[in-house]
Every structure is written in C-alpha cells, then in structure tokens.
Amino acid sequence: MSDAYAGLGDWTPEALGVDGAVRPVVTAPHPVLSREGGAVDPTAAETVRLAADLIATMRVAPGCVGLAAPQVGVGAQVFAVDVTGHPKAVTVHGTFVLCNARVVEATRWKPGREGCMSVPDLTGDVKRASRLVVEGDLPGTGAAVRLVTDGFEARALQHEIDHCAGLLFLDRVAGAHAIYQRKVYL
Template structure:
C-alpha cells in the first residue's frame, strides 16, 4: 500500500463522523500517545478521521485529539485547495515526526477546534515527515511543500498538544474568523 492510495475502502472500513472538540478542552493540550498502526482500533480511528474531515467544510486535516482521542494519528487532504502546490491526496499517518524543515514563512491558519479565530503562524515551507500507515504499518516519508507542508505541521502540533494559537507571535497576530453568508 502506498501513501497515495489509502482510503477507507482499501481497509474495508467506513468511518463514523465524530464530534470535534473545541478549545479549551484538555485533550487538545495533551501530548498524544503513540499507536500500533496495525491495531484494528487505530485503523477504525483513521477511517473516522477521514470521514469526519470529509463532511467538514474547508477542513484539510484532522488529528485524533480533535475528536477526543489522545492518540498520535492524523488525516490530511489538501486536494483542491488554491494554496496547495504539492498534493498527496487523502492520507493518514501514525506516530509522525518532522525530520527536515526549511524556509520558514508566515501564513494564516485556522482550526476546527478554534472555530472563531485565525492567526499568522511561521512554519517551514518545505518539510519531510516520517510516519506509519494505518493497517499495514508501512513506514513512509512524505516530502512536501507550501500549503500541504503547513497542514502536516499543524496536525503534528495537535499530536504534540499544541494549537496554532500556541505558535502565533502574539495577540496582534490573531484575528476574528470571517464568516460569509
């Protein structure tokens, strides 16, 4: 199984849509526990993250802590986002770590767990992330840039117990989210 063909159907599981925790829920500020990628509970959680992400407008990533589960698992899919250059499609990583990061750039971020705010965060614009795929446990390295790099770092932060608000330079870099009718 490669990174690019991970889907719920590949594993024979259809995910459930779960409620998303909002700050200041304690699970969002706790470091997540490593997982066994081959454990059926991890595979179920991966499918649930993808299902929840798909029904959430504008969502490009979702970590297990955001659905109340303190496990080091997250889903990402930046397909179709106008700021994305490199796109790996929908994928889930377990126990992911950033191995290389270069060229910090400031960019605006939002989060489903902080629905009323956005903020300017400096993140690497080119990264390499090592993690394991749910189900097979295969180790993969995702090398990416631009918006997908930002999304991966945002989700790794969730697994480490950080929100984007922990990364802004100060109150001057936090904004009320714009809503459109």
C-alpha cells in the same frame, strides 16, 4: 522505508474494508487538545477505525484539509490530511493518514494564516516551514513512510503534528497582534 511514498494518496479506509463514522469535534479549551497524544500501533484495529473516522469527519467539514485524533477527543498520534483542490496547494499527496509522525527536516520558514475546527472563531498568523520531510506509519499496514512536501501541504502536516503534540496554532502565533476574529461569509 519508502521515500516520498508514491502510493500514499491511494490509502483509504475503504481499501482496508473499514467504513468511517463522523465524530464530534472538540473545541478549545477541551483538555485533550493540550496534552501530547500517545504513540499508537498502526496495525491495531482501533487505530484503523480511528483513521477511517478522521477521514469521514474531515470529509463532511467544508474547507477542512486536516484533522488529528485529539480533535475528536482521542489522545493519540494519528492524523488525516487532504489538501486536494485547495487553491493554495501545489504539492498534493491526496487523502492519507499518518501515525506516530515526526518532522525530520524543516526548511524555508514563512508566515501564513491558519484556522482550526477546534478554534472555530479565530485565525492566526503562524511561521512554518514551507519545505518538510516527515516520517510516520500508515494505518493498517504499519508501513513506514517518508513524505517530502512543501507549501500548503507542509503547513497542514505541521498543524496536525502539533495537535498530536498537544499544541494549537494559538501556541505558535507571535502574540495577540497575530490573532484575528474569523470572518463569517453568508
């Protein structure tokens, strides 16, 4: 297993010869969002296609830094992340997809505001680890990786891993006082 896998940001569906399609994003209370996704074979063609579709869908959504399979209606443990260019991002591993990811170490817990494409009208304050170690598999190759990250990228990873476990950020807020109407900028 690679530690803090240097080539993680180099993975793209294009490199595997797959063009991603933009999929519709489902919103709460769609039932797929509250069910744990199933483990996947990262080398299967359908997993690689799903990975490519997640990246394509993420790229057309302004401000989107992550997207999980349940958000496109697929109950699977696959998600894409890319915090490149986000003003809160310090550690950046580029665009990547992980399958069957799990948190192996989480420290330095801090609150922060989160939003979600599947909960388009609300944001909320969620306490998350600001230092994170995650293990998962890369689609296509099935290579096992260990990713060490912090700050905003760590928050994005936890948010997407929660989606794969059937949880929304609303399940993590301290209460109704920590949920806000999303501001709309015209």
